[in-house]
Amino acid sequence: MNDALPKVVGTAVKRKEDERFLTGRGQYTDDITLPHQTYASFLRSPHAHARIVSIDAAEAKSAPGVVAVYTGEDVAADSVNGVPCGWQITDVDGEPMKEPPHPILAQGKVRYVGDAVAMVIAETQEQARDAAETIMVDYEELPAVTSVRKALEQGAPVVHDDNDLQDNKCYTWSLGDKDAVDQAFSGAAHVVSLDLENNRLIPNAIEPRAANAQYNAPDDSYTLYVANQNPHVERLLMSAFVLGLPEHKVRVVSPDVGGGFGSKIYLYPEDVCVTWAARKCGRAVKWTGERSESFMSDAHGRDHYTHCEMALDDNGKFLAMRVHTTANLGAYLSTFSTCIPTILYATLLAGQYATPAIYCEVDAVFTNTAPVDAYRGAGRPEANYVIERLATEAAWKIGVGQDEIRRRNFISEFPYQTPVALQYDIGDYGQCLDKANKLAEVDGFEQRKKESASKGLLRGIGYSSYIEACGLAPSNVAGALGARAGLYEVGEVRVNPTGSVTVFTGSHSHGQGHETTFAQVVAERLGMDVDNVDVVHGDTGRVPFGMGTYGSRSISVGGAAIARAMDKIVDKATKIAAHLLEASEADVEFANGQFTIKGTDKSVSFGDVSLAAYVPHNYPLDKLEPGLNETAFYDPTNFTYPAGTYICEVEIDPDTGTVDVDRFTAVDDFGTIINPMIVEGQVHGGLAQGIGQALIERTVYDEESGQLLTGSYMDYAIPRADNLPSFKLDTVCTPCTHNPLGTKGCGEAGAIGAPSAVMNAVLDALRERGVTQLDMPATPERVWRALQTA
């Protein structure tokens, strides 16, 4: 008999990918140099809004090393379409959202600083850049608008000339029962209201975007290497909607990718430009963004203004929420931009609470700024910020603890249908809160506050009980809400003749460690060592199909697809085993890598079965095909609902306004955890970005000129090691009820829950000094100023 193999799922297996990265042998897009390589440089608009009167590129075309120069005219002459938006929102009036074109090189007008105007291709990067500087563009400057509130004012500059866009509004959208909400407010014992800004962020993956395209004349095909989170979607959008190429003639490879956080989900104009140009000039064309280009042209995140109100009864029970949000979409619609402040935002406004009535209205607005799209959390941090700031304000208003107000309102019975469309399958919010309270040593807070006060410092504590909808997404639900694609995932499990396994997944790892986590899922099920499983991702030429990685979907949808493919593998292998064991299939069971006739010691190993599948000499060829290679498309039946409670403690120096995050505790329920080490790492990273948003990160456009004033690391701060404390983490596990792994996803939680926890703590510290209002980021100057004016 076989001893049970050690469990692989749930253990901190060291990452299979690490040695490659640690020894400098990762291969990122810019590391790839193709035969006959050329280099592209983009000339970008220095103006936020201007008409292009003329472009004179004669000098550039004859500059040393220059291979080609292309402008919007060349693009138009070749009938290259603009990049499409993947999600159509329907307006409150039942009309589709407005969709102005998003050309890959500006056509007649530029609409934000950084809008690409021309592309120069040369033998070297330096030559391309030198030549780009010689292009003379005659601009007629136009007034610009960068803030959503100004963009909605009468007489504001108009971003798009279309008749139906004179108000700069892409759509007005709503969710929830307005009448029920109004009624609840009219009878409420207490009402709290807040005006909140959710600060605009620039994602800042440390690897800048890059793309390198090659046209292969003999078979009229293209290969694009690109730093992207979903190569199949990139290929689909580019070939079908923009360039009109047959999909099977385009291979998109997304090799090692140096972080994404949402910013590499999209089909960007530069990706299309290099692909189109590779054929036009017959050379491989590589573009690698400089950091300043990343700041200007990567899709930004957040940028909401929200007025929100909460109605409560005498006991602090939430009766209703009313929310109005104005969301900045930037100058053009990025791939998923339109669903972020709607489908991924308003549907989350119930949070962890049994609030009976919720109504949310969203105005989405064009401005002369970079496109805004999903950034880690994508809509859900904004929703959590609204709910959790309101919940804490409510606690202060009626004089109960931040934990108590939450406990009184927690949803405790599942499944739970929220008033904003989602149905939560499972959770245990009270347990997360209790664990967090203990781990954060909340009992000692008052003592610590006294100690801080004795040093002249203010101490505050802040809670956030967040929920997110992950595992995007049931395709039929997404489709009904406007998605123009399905949101299933694909897994192929290829058992090799000698029993090792190669997994092909449509998920993409850009730091998440799929090569290890997915291998664990396979190793556990098939009873083999993790080293016998390799995971392949990021190549449309190798992976059947995929929808990519974002929205904390990889393990719950991509992993589930692999699990489903393994079901098929085990199913077929059991038949083969039954044949080899001369037993009935019903009598054969599979465990620990062995197929055994129940109640006997007669068994055959998985390796023997796979060999038989590929060398089918003794094989039921009349009933089964040879081989052991299965593919599954998994379409989830519901979203997953990770949730947890975060507690932040800050210490503030009132003399300078400096906020120090002294303690941060996070208790998360991610359902089943495959690799706790990797999950912890994901939480750490999310928390860092969430704390960054709350305290140091902000994007500033000059309101008059539309110039990006935070266009480099000299002016845009991202957290360094000394900005952060060591976090205390723990987990609760209520396995997801509707996917085969019980997983929920963990990539975004930290970024979703942290900002409100930090800001609640900051305001808790400041309220004894009379401060009631403070926007993110809580920079020293802002805190100091709030203290002066309180």
Next chain:
Amino acid sequence: MYRFEYAQASSIQDATAQAGEDVAYLGGGQSLLGAMRLRLAAPEKLVDIGRIADLRGIKNSGDTLNIGAMTTHAAVAADETVRSQIPALADLARGIGDRQVRNVGTIGGSIANNDPAADYPAGVLGLGATIVTDQRRIRADDFFTGMYETALKPGELILQLSFPVPESAAYIKFKQEASRYALVGVFVARFDDGVRVAVTGAGPAVFRCEPLEQALSGDFSADAARKVTVSPDDLSSDIHAAADYRAHLIPVLASRAVAKAA
């Protein structure tokens, strides 16, 4: 970077002999090369003075500490003589840029660049150092003339800095979170004939803060510094801080510097 000519100078004489129009001395290059990479600076020729041994090193001679212009920030930070004679200067050097930059960037390069938010100008002015060039000796009070401007003439080469050793001194830097340059930095130095206070980050160039010097010369205490009011007129306002906040920080940081120096 645009193209340029490059020459490595073997000696001080060799360096100055190559000076000329559109020629820049290359020290560590941590500011200059950064500006050139962004195509914000485009000298036609760089004369690399980083290998000239005579420009490196730290020597204590009586009541002054002499630091060669090409001494790196890391070397100043780690130097035992500096740490015992003017610990505030070692401290300041330890807080410049980041560890990698400190391994390359030099004191001479920093003060010649005179970035309005750089640290060394505060130390040099606060300590009343003398800048020794191939042509003359320049008092710190006469050296920093404006934003990125100094009293250096074209081709003039800084050889070393001579710091008088104070009774006590301290530097407190309040960092601009993104750049980690000083949003405001205050250097306080106490000598037997009075107190010098130099402020960086707050204006177009480093400056001495007279109200603080007066108050502290009479009463070298944190409280005395804290009671001083600094006018926001002429101070910088930008996206990182308005002038009034910078004005507020100056006495706050000065009081902390005094407490640290004491």
Next chain:
Amino acid sequence: MDLSLSINGDSVTVDVPPNTTLAQLIRDELHMTGTHVGCDTTQCGACTVLLDGEAVKACNLLALQCADRDVTTIEGLKGENGGMHPVQEAFKDLHGLQCGFCTPGMVMSIVDLCNRVPDANEQQIREQLDGNYCRCTGYQNIVRAVQQAQQNLRT
């Protein structure tokens, strides 16, 4: 201009224009792509290499400044047994990396840190990492990796 230097122990002679940075020399001329470039303002630290044993940012040095000096890149970092260096081992053990892009620069910077401040405490380690950005890890496991590497380098 002709340039001779040692890279990872190998003598290298190349002809480069003066405006070639050390990072460009390593990546474009010598085709060692482990040294990454993540910013244009000398801040992110992804390009960190050792120059005569000290951590420097290769994006902000001219290749010519390194004439006749020793450069060590991530490709040249080895442990005593020829395998991974204790810093690399600690990163793997403690999950000090995610996407891997900042990692080579981070590792080279920490090798220097461990040499220079072998007994740094957590706060000092965090301060000493001010020249390296990581957007993935939140730094906690990097700090732990430094602590483990310090310990292993001592014994």
